[in-house]
Amino acid sequence: MHLVTSLLGNADDPELHDVLHRLEHAGRVEWLVLPRADMARRRLRAVTDQGSEIAVALPRDVSLFDKAVLVLSDNQAVVLRVEAENWLCLKPHDQAAALALGYHAGNLHWRVRFDGAVLQVALEAPVESYVQRLHTFIEDGRVSIEPPAVAAQGE
Amino acid sequence: MTALGIKPAAPNAARIGIGGPVGSGKTALIECLIPRFQAVGIDLAVITNDLVTKEDAERLQRSGLIDPKRVMAVEAGACPHTVIREDPTLNIAAAEECERRFPNLDLIIIESGGDNLASTFSLDLVDWWMFVIDVAQGDDIPRKRGPAILQADLLVINKTDLAPYVGVDAEAVLAEALQIRDSRPTIACRCRGGDSDPGLDAIVEAIGHDVLFTARGAAP
Ligand SMILES: Nc1nc2c(ncn2[C@@H]2O[C@H](COP(=O)(O)OP(=O)(O)O)[C@@H](O)[C@H]2O)c(=O)[nH]1
Ligand SMILES: [Mg+2]
Numbered sequence: 315m316h317l318v319t320s321l322l323g324n325a326d327d328p329e330l331h332d333v334l335h336r337l338e339h340a341g342r343v344e345w346l347v348l349p350r351a352d353m354a355r356r357r358l359r360a361v362t363d364q365g366s367e368i369a370v371a372l373p374r375d376v377s378l379f380d381k382a383v384l385v386l387s388d389n390q391a392v393v394l395r396v397e398a399e400n401w402l403c404l405k406p407h408d409q410a411a412a413l414a415l416g417y418h419a420g421n422l423h424w425r426v427r428f429d430g431a432v433l434q435v436a437l438e439a440p441v442e443s444y445v446q447r448l449h450t451f452i453e454d455g456r457v458s459i460e461p462p463a464v465a466a467q468g469e
Numbered sequence: 470m471t472a473l474g475i476k477p478a479a480p481n482a483a484r485i486g487i488g489g490p491v492g493s494g495k496t497a498l499i500e501c502l503i504p505r506f507q508a509v510g511i512d513l514a515v516i517t518n519d520l521v522t523k524e525d526a527e528r529l530q531r532s533g534l535i536d537p538k539r540v541m542a543v544e545a546g547a548c549p550h551t552v553i554r555e556d557p558t559l560n561i562a563a564a565e566e567c568e569r570r571f572p573n574l575d576l577i578i579i580e581s582g583g584d585n586l587a588s589t590f591s592l593d594l595v596d597w598w599m600f601v602i603d604v605a606q607g608d609d610i611p612r613k614r615g616p617a618i619l620q621a622d623l624l625v626i627n628k629t630d631l632a633p634y635v636g637v638d639a640e641a642v643l644a645e646a647l648q649i650r651d652s653r654p655t656i657a658c659r660c661r662g663g664d665s666d667p668g669l670d671a672i673v674e675a676i677g678h679d680v681l682f683t684a685r686g687a688a689p
Contacts, residue, residue: 315682319480357483357596357680369682371479423616439619440651 482574486598491583549582586615611646
């Protein structure tokens with residue numbers, strides 16, 4: 315198990331790029347893929363795509379980020395990637411519905427982003443648990459569910 | 470066996486939260502955890518949140534289980550959720566004070582002042598948190614979902630000893646909770662009259678594995 319108590323940089327940093335590139339050619343770069351919600355943690359335990367166990371215990375003033383280099387040696391690197399997120403896209407049909415939907419999403423502490431007239435809700439639990447909370451909006455046609463936004467890696 | 474030799478390298482103590490409705494057994498669970506962690510050399514402190522008193526802190530200080538100086542009280546005032554979620558400043562300050570007083574701490578346990586099912590812990594405050602419910606509150610609590618039930622790193626269903634008296638099938642509650650939580654960690658236990666309760670050992674093991682970094686299947 316690797317204990318990670320500091321972050322070594324960003325995989326895109328020029329001074330790390332070459333060594334990572336070389337390790338990647340040798341098949342020695344492992345990815346630790348974590349959900350976005352875990353970026354707020356200072357301590358966690360997880361397993362890389364190659365099965366290596368990683369224990370993170372960071373100082374309280376350090377935060378994880380996408381492409382953080384966690385482990386780097388002559389023959390191994392571990393780089394963090396944030397899991398692609400799925401968003402539930404909601405289209406309110408008029409201004410009154412938009413007001414009510416915005417209030418509702420805030421009241422439920424949902425993480426949202428705005429895409430023009432569509433409200434996107436980050437899915438941090440099974441989609442049904444969100445749709446159930448919206449049933450009155452959907453039943454009376456005030457809000458409709460749009461096709462999903464394309465999930466972007468590490469965005 | 471302490472944290473597999475990596476204990477000295479961790480730059481600080483792990484911080485874990487214990488939330489749950491008033492009376493579900495949060496303090497009782499802490500009373501059960503303290504001797505189990507002490508037995509394996511885990512250096513710990515406890516922070517309790519009460520509304521306007523220090524009731525829980527004083528109970529732990531009187532318990533004889535732990536050095537009273539290792540128990541701190543935070544008075545949450547009118548809103549117990551705010552101090553663990555939106556604005557955990559008071560609790561963060563208390564945790565930092567614990568670390569100053571006891572530089573070798575491995576673990577800080579933070580008990581909330583009592584929550585409804587909407588309550589969650591800020592990950593700025595804790596690294597990992599559990600939510601404690603009990604069978605005597607009815608068998609429909611997991612079904613009512615709520616962010617606490619869905620998002621907790623561990624859901625604890627306490628007071629299994631009371632199940633027969635309140636007409637609840639503890640096994641069925643556990644099975645339903647596991648299904649609702651998509652098989653994320655969920656453990657049934659009893660904090661009274663069950664000194665050798667396997668559920669309590671499983672909770673210690675889960676904390677050891679997830680934040681103290683012990684091997685799976687080992688006590689911390
Ligand atoms: N029968 C039984 N009683 C329990 C159990 N756990 C806690 N209690 C009792 O439940 C009451 C509330 O417990 P407490 O720890 O103060 O709950 P808190 O408000 O969540 O901290 C106390 O009288 C405890 O003794 C249990 O597993 N079985
Ligand atoms: Mg209590």
